[in-house]
């Protein structure tokens with residue numbers, strides 16, 4: 001298996017440009033199934049997950065053209081199949097996002113059960129609750145390992161849905177199903193992430209009538225047909241946070257461009273609490289870890305606008321290096337401390353009790369062989385490797401390459417000593 005070799009690197013310095021957001025582009029691509037018009041999407045990051053979503057759309061009848069680097073044109077004249085293939089769905093949990101569009105456009109969707117992953121069971125009960133509220137019949141074929149959703153004879157009918165948890169994926173799936181439903185749908189306790197707003201903007205450009213995205217109540221007035229759309233994906237706030245932490249942990253000076261500071265407010269606030277100097281521009285940030293001594297803080301992950309769970313593990317890697325004791329509470333996923341054992345193997349001193357981790361700071365990290373247990377844990381180990389003595393070998397890096405475009409190149413351009421060793 002391929003691996004990264006990360007060597008102790010000095011302070012990272014220079015400029016980095018943030019790519020389009022993985023967690024925005026995947027729902028946008030799924031939403032392209034809703035129209036027979038042209039969907040031109042710009043700032044599409046070159047990621048494995050994007051390639052998988054392309055394969056899924058093509059298997060359902062979409063034509064996809066790369067107009068230029070990072071620009072896709074998706075056209076789905078008609079949906080030729082309403083069944084997603086197991087081997088594709090199995091590669092990426094986000095495939096569940098095609099369920100709403102397939103139901104809305106063709107009245108039927110068959111999706112293999114999306115498996116869980118290392119960070120949690122990842123149930124889809126809220127997705128199914130929302131789709132059935134719109135009149136879909138849900139047939140859970142446990143033995144055969146797939147779920148079928150079938151719209152009623154009049155198609156989907158708008159209704160009000162309360163989400164027990166502000167699930168990002170469930171909010172996206174229900175919103176996409178509702179845009180072509182008869183009547184109006186309200187999603188209460190909806191997720192408020194920027195990726196939800198980006199999807200609503202994309203759908204409204206197609207002719208949908210969505211109001212309230214970004215708040216906890218979203219109103220969707222069904223329309224009969226959607227048209228063409230041209231849209232640029234929002235920058236990736238999690239990649240932004242990752243490079244902010246890279247500047248902090250290495251005591252460097254990094255200029256982050258094509259960012260949306262508003263989307264990373266919790267990360268700015270927490271790093272400033274630690275003593276990192278952060279200058280904020282309209283679409284850029286300058287992060288200075290080289291000016292003042294850095295000290296501990298406490299973080300608790302929450303749905304947006306709270307502290308993002310996807311930055312929890314990279315932030316924990318950083319906290320192992322600052323002076324003092326920190327605590328990290330993970331409230332979004334039930335098993336998102338898999339990186340703790342790997343960081344402790346490098347010499348960190350982290351104890352966990354349930355969903356709370358206590359980090360004794362100022363650890364002298366030592367390079368060794370560690371394993372990426374999920375996308376963001378892999379990024380956390382790279383950050384730790386940059387400041388650990390000697391050399392850190394990170395395996396299972398396919399996780400990382402799912403979600404960070406030009407990961408090695410961007411870090412190396414800032415002065416990181418990191419290489420990828422193929423099999």
Ligand code: EPZ
Nearest residue numbers: 023094122123124125126127165167168169310332333375
């Ligand atoms: C999205 O996952 C992101 N993925 C995740 O990013 C991110 O961590 C997560 O939102 C939270 O911000 C994409 O957008 C592709 P959820 P999603 O539904 O939609 C429970 C990354 O690293 N839940 O908001 O799956 C669930 O078990 C990935 O880029 C239910 O109980 O997240 C979890 O505990 C990791 N029932 C919590 O809600 C449901 O039907 C949050 O899940 C759905 C979810």
